[in-house]
Amino acid sequence: MSKVRVLVGTRKGAFVLTSDGTRKQWDVSGPHFGGWELYHLKGSPADPNRLYASQSSSWFGQVIQRSNDGGQTWETVGNKFAYEGAVGTHLWYDGTPRPWEFARVWHLEPSLTDPDTVYAGIQDAALFRSSDGGQTWQELTGLRTHKSAPLWQPGAGGMCLHTILLDPSRPGRIFIAISAAGVFRSDDAGQTWQPMNRGLRSEQIPDPTAEVGHCVHRIAMHRSRPNVLFMQKHWDVMRSDDAGESWREVSGNLPTDFGFPIDVHAHEPETIYVVPIKSDSEHYLPEGKLRVYRSRTGGNEWEALTKGLPQRDCYVNVLRDAMAVDTLDPCGVYFGTTGGQVYVSADAGDSWAPIVRDLPSVVSVEVQTLP
Amino acid sequence: MIVRVVLPAHLRTLARVDGEVKLDVEGPLTQCAVLDTLEADYPMLRGTIRDQVTRQRRAFVRFFACQEDLSHEPPDGPLPDAVASGAEPFLIVGAMAGG
Numbered sequence: 388m389s390k391v392r393v394l395v396g397t398r399k400g401a402f403v404l405t406s407d408g409t410r411k412q413w414d415v416s417g418p419h420f421g422g423w424e425l426y427h428l429k430g431s432p433a434d435p436n437r438l439y440a441s442q443s444s445s446w447f448g449q450v451i452q453r454s455n456d457g458g459q460t461w462e463t464v465g466n467k468f469a470y471e472g473a474v475g476t477h478l479w480y481d482g483t484p485r486p487w488e489f490a491r492v493w494h495l496e497p498s499l500t501d502p503d504t505v506y507a508g509i510q511d512a513a514l515f516r517s518s519d520g521g522q523t524w525q526e527l528t529g530l531r532t533h534k535s536a537p538l539w540q541p542g543a544g545g546m547c548l549h550t551i552l553l554d555p556s557r558p559g560r561i562f563i564a565i566s567a568a569g570v571f572r573s574d575d576a577g578q579t580w581q582p583m584n585r586g587l588r589s590e591q592i593p594d595p596t597a598e599v600g601h602c603v604h605r606i607a608m609h610r611s612r613p614n615v616l617f618m619q620k621h622w623d624v625m626r627s628d629d630a631g632e633s634w635r636e637v638s639g640n641l642p643t644d645f646g647f648p649i650d651v652h653a654h655e656p657e658t659i660y661v662v663p664i665k666s667d668s669e670h671y672l673p674e675g676k677l678r679v680y681r682s683r684t685g686g687n688e689w690e691a692l693t694k695g696l697p698q699r700d701c702y703v704n705v706l707r708d709a710m711a712v713d714t715l716d717p718c719g720v721y722f723g724t725t726g727g728q729v730y731v732s733a734d735a736g737d738s739w740a741p742i743v744r745d746l747p748s749v750v751s752v753e754v755q756t757l758p
Numbered sequence: 759m760i761v762r763v764v765l766p767a768h769l770r771t772l773a774r775v776d777g778e779v780k781l782d783v784e785g786p787l788t789q790c791a792v793l794d795t796l797e798a799d800y801p802m803l804r805g806t807i808r809d810q811v812t813r814q815r816r817a818f819v820r821f822f823a824c825q826e827d828l829s830h831e832p833p834d835g836p837l838p839d840a841v842a843s844g845a846e847p848f849l850i851v852g853a854m855a856g857g
Contacts, residue, residue: 448809
């Protein structure tokens with residue numbers, strides 16, 4: 388029988404949650420790396436026992452951990468993320484130039500085919516790659532040295548490269564997203580990049596339709612249809628049907644179109660999930676209700692999913708990397724909250740149950756479907 | 759010479775050591791020599807005490823010895839004789855900041 392393994396990163400350590408395919412009874416392991424911030428953990432699609440974890444702290448900086456046994460044991464690997472060549476400047480919050488400075492790894496994206504190859508999205512925004520299992524890291528400099536980079540500006544959480552999507556049908560095509568620069572695409576394995584923000588409209592920047600400067604919170608794709616992308620922008624849920632060349636809004640009847648995560652059903656490429664948040668200045672749920680919204684039409688028409696979720700006095704947030712889907716049938720959907728709950732739906736969102744209720748604030752959730 | 763180093767709890771966990779670390783430091787005893795030896799013996803600590811590129815002490819890390827805060831002393835300046843003799847440890851401390 389299939390199993391699932393949920394990798395949870397929190398503000399004070401990592402947790403590994405495991406269950407069989409029914410997804411009803413759960414074993415909880417952790418905290419791993421207790422006291423440290425775990426921005427992201429992710430397993431290799433090519434070898435599910437190979438995991439990577441980003442461990443950091445304000446005191447002791449960045450550490451990268453690697454596991455070869457599905458998270459039972461871990462070893463530290465390389466943590467030197469040195470920008471290549473001239474560092475240059477981006478814009479600071481006050482509009483003045485500021486040199487690029489490494490802060491942390493936000494997201495680790497293992498290669499689809501090679502367990503030893505993994506990408507890291509960092510703050511200040513840049514993309515790194517390791518081809519030796521995380522021992523050494525090399526910057527893909529074409530992104531940070533893009534002609535628009537001096538105009539990039541941090542979002543409230545820092546100028547982070549938080550999303551990395553690898554196109555399974557076209558090796559060498561990579562999508563990334565940066566807050567607050569926007570989406571970029573490379574078709575040559577990260578050597579050169581093009582902004583992919585046409586159609587985005589952000590009233591918070593001087594030119595609302597600028598080529599860069601948009602606070603993209605998350606993008607997602609279904610691996611069977613990688614030219615279709617979905618985006619949760621700061622405000623607005625967006626969709627592209629041409630690999631990011633153009634976007635259109637699909638917020639439709641959402642109660643608010645501000646939010647962080649967005650994800651796609653494992654077997655239905657037009658079924659997508661978001662968690663609307665009240666506003667960018669409040670960062671909690673509207674009406675005190677924890678509601679996942681699902682669209683089965685690729686956007687515009689949304690339904691609230693509430694069964695099993697608190698519908699009063701709930702004021703948590705769900706961060707951009709804190710939602711994931713498994714590949715079982717029915718598809719499982721998972722998300723974690725800043726209040727420390729991790730919820731699972733084993734029926735594609737129709738009903739929900741907490742796996743754990745009282746973890747530290749959840750930063751990231753990933754799930755692995757295991758044989 | 760054998761130098762005693764006390765690490766903060768999180769770095770002891772990372773280095774998988776209990777209690778003090780004993781380092782065989784060669785040449786003149788300086789902060790830099792201690793940290794070079796520590797990072798050579800425990801490579802998982804690279805970048806956690808000082809930046810790997812600039813080699814600057816991380817902002818929330820402090821160096822104490824003999825009841826003195828040596829954090830702002832020159833990295834290549836001599837450490838106290840009591841540290842060199844092993845009578846006193848060199849303490850690497852996480853600053854009292856944050857929660």
